[in-house]
Amino acid sequence: MDKKWAYLxxxxxxxxxxxxxGLVRLPKLDGFSKWMTGQFxxxxxxxxxxxxxxxxxxxxxFxxxxxxxxxxxxKQGLLLAGLVTLALIFGTTMIENWDALPSQLIHIAFLSVLLAYLPHNSYAVDKILKK
Structure with a gap:
């Protein structure tokens, strides 16, 4: 498979x-906040x-x-997602929600690979703007 398509x-x-x-939580922001503060x-x-x-x-x-x-x-979006995920990992360990940790680690792995292979990000607005 073409590396550009694999990256996409x-x-x-x-x-x-x-x-x-983000999309599903935004309309119920107050409820989500109450749930999360309850968890912590x-x-x-x-x-x-x-x-x-x-x-x-x-x-x-979002x-x-x-x-x-x-x-x-x-790149900035991937870094933002990585920082958010690191904060989630920290929070997850603080409440000992070990079931959520593997998913968050998979997110970090995906984000790291995407950052490492950023030159293959050809099907993106970034590429159009660079021309």
Whole structure:
């Protein structure tokens, strides 16, 4: 398979996860925030950190997903998605939600490979703008 098409498929696969997570959470932002703060109520993380993150998370997921799906500022979108995932990994370990950790590690692996092979990102707005 052409490396450019393989890159596109991988980019879209990881994108659907971020874009989808953000998209479904945005309309129910208050409910999501209450759920998330509830999850962290027994952790040592203070509400002053958890509450703003619970509101920012869906917006950041959606923004990263949007950047990745159209291939505009792809590198920055992948880095944003990576930082969000690292924050999620930290939170996951703080509440000992070990079942969620493998999925987050897979996301980091995908994002790392996409960043390493960024020159193959040919089917993207970034490429059009560089011409």
């Amino acid at each position: 498929l991988s980019r879209l696969a990881i994108d659907l996860s971020f874009f989808g997570h 109520s027994k952790s040592f993380l203070p509400d002053v950190l958890v509450l703003p993150f619970s509101y920012a998370l869906p917006i950041l997921e 923004a990263a997903g949007l950047m990745i799906v159209i291939g505009l500022f792809t």
